[in-house]
Amino acid sequence: MARTTSLSGFPEWLPEERIVEQHVLDSLRRTFELHGFSSIETRAVETVEQLLRKGEIDKEVYGVSRLQQDEEDSSKEGALALHFDLTVPFARYVVENNGYLTFPFRRYQIQKVWRGERPQEGRAREFTQADVDVVGDGTLPFRYDVELALVMIDALSALPIPPFVLRVNNRKLAEGFYRGIGLEDAPAVLREIDKLEKIGADAVARNLQEAVGASPEQARAALALAEIRTEDTSFVEQVRALGQSNELLEEGLAELAEVVGEAARRAPGKVVADLSIARGLDYYTGTVYETVLVGHEQLGSVCSGGRYESLASTGKKNFPGVGLSIGVTRLVTRILSQKMASASRSVPSAVLVALNDDESWSAAQDVAGALRSRGIATEVAATAQKFGKQIRYAERRGIPFVWFTTVAEDGTVGHEVKDIRSGEQVPADPQSWQPAPEDLRPGVAAAGSSED
Known part of the structure; x- marks a missing residue:
């Protein structure tokens, strides 16, 4: 109310x-x-x-x-x-x-x-x-x-x-x-x-x-x-x-x-x-x-x-x-x-891009830009806290996905996205990844019905 x-x-x-x-x-x-x-x-x-x-x-x-x-x-x-x-x-x-x-x-x-x-x-x-x-x-x-x-x-x-x-x-x-x-x-x-x-x-x-x-x-x-x-x-x-x-x-x-x-x-x-x-x-x-x-x-x-x-x-x-x-x-x-x-949630954001360290903020903005260009509302974490804290921040905000960037020993950059509701984490490409339609933006569901 x-x-x-x-x-x-x-x-x-x-x-x-x-x-x-x-x-x-x-x-x-x-x-x-x-x-x-x-x-x-x-x-x-x-x-x-x-x-x-x-x-x-x-x-x-x-x-x-x-x-x-x-x-x-x-x-x-x-x-x-x-x-x-x-x-x-x-x-x-x-x-x-x-x-x-x-x-x-x-x-x-x-x-x-x-x-x-x-x-x-x-x-x-x-x-x-x-x-x-x-x-x-x-x-x-x-x-x-x-x-x-x-x-x-x-x-x-x-x-x-x-x-x-x-x-x-x-x-x-x-x-x-x-x-x-x-x-x-x-x-x-x-x-x-x-x-x-x-x-x-x-x-x-x-x-x-x-x-x-x-x-x-x-x-x-x-x-x-x-x-x-x-x-x-x-x-x-x-x-x-x-x-x-x-x-x-x-x-x-x-x-x-x-x-x-x-x-x-x-x-x-x-x-x-x-x-x-x-x-x-x-x-x-x-x-x-x-x-x-x-x-x-x-x-x-x-x-x-x-x-x-x-x-x-x-x-x-x-x-x-x-x-x-x-x-x-x-x-x-x-x-x-x-x-x-x-x-279904209180914020338009579908994704939070997590930071590995404070120096990765600009690269995280590149990921966010790629997602936003395809209509996916995205936030970037402000500080490089422990991943657990960044995930809890997303939970408090009602953001369903957290995006992680990984760097291999040979310098290869990879990306993974985690659905924090189910715990499933999978490889993802910021140029092509798409959430399920019902997760793209907040939905409104009548009592006893599925989301619009």
Whole structure:
């Protein structure tokens, strides 16, 4: 498990833990690129106005300023803050660079974000997110909502984590239903429904009546919709059985059925239509997603997102999109704390070149150079201690092989390499010797499986 740092909410990893995190990041990159997403990076800061224009999250935002800031500095630009997610900066990036992008624009982005909330397992103040989005110019076909679900299933399936469930809903479905029962302030209803798992149905019913003005009958109807969960498209008939129908509701039903139907065909059991999923942020307009690990539901969603029609806009033109975000730090923290996966060693080095004497250091560097030229990570001992001590150093470091150079009486130079795990020592040529593929670099193995 990662050490507790002296500054709460800002996690740091030990070397072997960092290897696990890098494995997760590399796996995500491979999957995103296999699906045709391009990598971008945006700046760490945005103007406060930009960050707060969608949703009420001002208490979570970290402001940024110079310790010695003067009036001239503050007058040149608006107040700055660290971004709390990657979606809002991405929207700004699309607007500013739309003349240079090809639409639909498929992007993935893996960066640190900062959020000023109370630290606990699964929630940090500094953490890494991995986002994928598709953004259109003016319009974006709904099929991308389906594709994003399939991309995320592929991405999460490749990680050393327990089984997961991608829970999907549609804001059009929910808003159409609420209007049908006479609740016109759909965003307010959604914000209360979003609290269902945290506070329970009775508390949500009270909130709907006190904060939204719902009657007891309307509150019961809203909760009845939220109770519907199916692994196939049978939710459509269950919703219709509640007795409401309007154009927006029917549009949401059709869209959700397409997402769930295709995902259920390709990845049975991975996707559930869950009509309690609301997503609190106001910019979502259609499909919304949340993902939980089976048996670890208390951790909360490890991947979420949805469809937005006007988060990115020039004023004259909208750039609608759909995207999902993985909480990488949340996932890695749980992987490490529950020992779901571990690194085969804590260092990249596969070989330690031992020294016969201090004068042989330069020759040892020649051996190391030959090995490194073929991609074999190699260290050279710093001092010519007894071989036993040099071998123990390699063991402490987790280096699997120690390289020895021998000089015969006639001056002939030979080389041998020792696998310090098995004790086997064999002749080797620095120009051609190669370790087994699994020893070339640190591997990450899920609990109960072989190394990757």
